[in-house]
Amino acid sequence: MTDPVTLDGEGTIGDFDEKRAENAVRELLIAVGEDPDREGLRETPSRVARAYKEIFAGLWQKPEDVLTTTFDIGHDEMVLVKDIEVYSTCEHHLVPFRGVAHVGYIPSTSGKITGLSKLARLVDVYARRPQVQERLTTQIADSLMEILEPRGVIVVVECEHMCMSMRGIRKPGAKTLTSAVRGQLRDMATRNEAMSLIMAR
Ligand SMILES: Nc1nc2c(ncn2[C@@H]2O[C@H](COP(=O)(O)OP(=O)(O)OP(=O)(O)O)[C@@H](O)[C@H]2O)c(=O)[nH]1
Numbered sequence: 001m002t003d004p005v006t007l008d009g010e011g012t013i014g015d016f017d018e019k020r021a022e023n024a025v026r027e028l029l030i031a032v033g034e035d036p037d038r039e040g041l042r043e044t045p046s047r048v049a050r051a052y053k054e055i056f057a058g059l060w061q062k063p064e065d066v067l068t069t070t071f072d073i074g075h076d077e078m079v080l081v082k083d084i085e086v087y088s089t090c091e092h093h094l095v096p097f098r099g100v101a102h103v104g105y106i107p108s109t110s111g112k113i114t115g116l117s118k119l120a121r122l123v124d125v126y127a128r129r130p131q132v133q134e135r136l137t138t139q140i141a142d143s144l145m146e147i148l149e150p151r152g153v154i155v156v157v158e159c160e161h162m163c164m165s166m167r168g169i170r171k172p173g174a175k176t177l178t179s180a181v182r183g184q185l186r187d188m189a190t191r192n193e194a195m196s197l198i199m200a201r
């Protein structure tokens with residue numbers, strides 16, 4: 001069976017099997033003791049199927065398709081976009097985790113940069129998949145390194161996991177922080193500069 005995490009845009013969103021998702025939701029409703037044919041639930045399986053098509057749309061997107069616009073402007077200092085909103089789905093429980101991502105890089109020596117919105121789009125490509133926060137963080141960092149060939153990258157993600165808030169251990173408000181640091185941003189001074197920009201409120 002294909003591993004959806006490594007699928008990386010090999011299929012198309014058209015490959016999403018909406019009918020199958022709809023049937024699965026109907027089964028789930030029956031399994032929890034609900035009546036999927038009652039008035040309020042009649043349209044729910046098809047709504048949920050459409051919602052999942054959107055929530056997991058990143059399975060069918062490639063990072064290189066969003067990091068399309070690049071400019072060679074010779075800027076060779078750090079570029080950092082912080083507080084990018086993240087909505088993702090925990091692959092263990094299929095409930096959301098949400099928070100923010102901070103994405104920074106030091107451009108290549110030629111000064112190749114990308115559009116700022118493209119960094120947020122890149123976050124979405126990986127967030128819109130069944131995920132764990134650690135993988136989300138490293139995938140953003142590694143794809144930036146590969147495509148933009150910068151001298152360094154830093155990605156910090158801070159999220160609250162609904163699987164820890166609304167069920168299980170029930171600790172609302174607990175935040176998980178993950179980071180991935182590559183290239184020159186591993187140097188202490190540069191890394192500290194990035195972290196102080198990220199932490200500044
Ligand atoms: N490392 C990591 N763990 C996660 C993430 N999202 C959820 N988890 C954890 O995945 C684990 C799954 O543990 P299991 O023991 O298999 O499942 P469970 O019985 O539902 O666990 P509880 O949540 O402790 O009730 C839990 O500890 C979750 O907190 C994530 O993004 N990264």
Ligand SMILES: [Zn+2]
Nearest residue numbers: 090092093163
């Ligand atoms: Zn979970």
